């Protein structure tokens with residue numbers, strides 16, 4: 294199925310009293326950073342119930358990135374940065390997966406079957422795309438269009454579970470990149486400077502066109518320096534811890550900001 298024959302949604306997925314699919318914070322922020330949070334919420338549209346999962350499961354890491362939104366909001370304040378957050382669970386539709394990906398609307402996530410995602414019709418798929426995926430990415434595109442003449446560095450903020458199908462993951466934080474490592478390399482250096490933290494270089498996840506959507510489309514597609522930040526979830530469980538990581542990220546960003554901005558518009562590949 295291509296993106297253009299995905300079907301026409303017959304009804305709106307979100308009721309009139311439900312939260313919007315996207316939240317834009319500090320849209321007119323004067324800083325050079327634009328922050329994105331693809332997996333900020335584990336909310337599911339009322340119309341879809343709980344996707345056949347326990348509420349506990351939905352609130353677990355398969356449903357969202359715990360703590361990521363909290364860190365992103367605090368970082369937005371530090372850097373006076375606009376921030377765009379997705380309002381619904383990645384299990385309804387994952388805003389960081391290409392629509393062609395089997396993980397866009399995952400029938401299994403980290404080994405857990407998602408009953409509400411099995412056997413969807415093209416119209417049911419289209420309803421999720423129209424109600425959630427498109428508004429989120431349209432909001433990002435509008436924001437970036439509106440500041441096309443201003444130097445911009447793009448950061449998406451995620452969190453990862455400390456253990457996934459294997460031994461504990463050693464990284465406290467990771468910085469991931471696609472074709473152009475230069476902006477990420479600056480951040481990696483700044484975050485590793487204190488020697489306090491294990492910093493993943495393209496770990497725990499690299500950015501790949503078949504798996505990722507946000508950075509390839511909004512960053513690489515526009516020639517903006519862009520990187521994905523992944524913070525280990527046990528390091529941001531409390532507000533105090535989230536605030537500490539936001540402050541560290543802000544400090545690292547400021548250290549490398551001028552040099553990173555000089556990368557804008559120059560090809561690194």
Ligand SMILES: [Zn+2]
Pocket residue numbers: 331332357358450451452
């Ligand atoms: Zn994520």
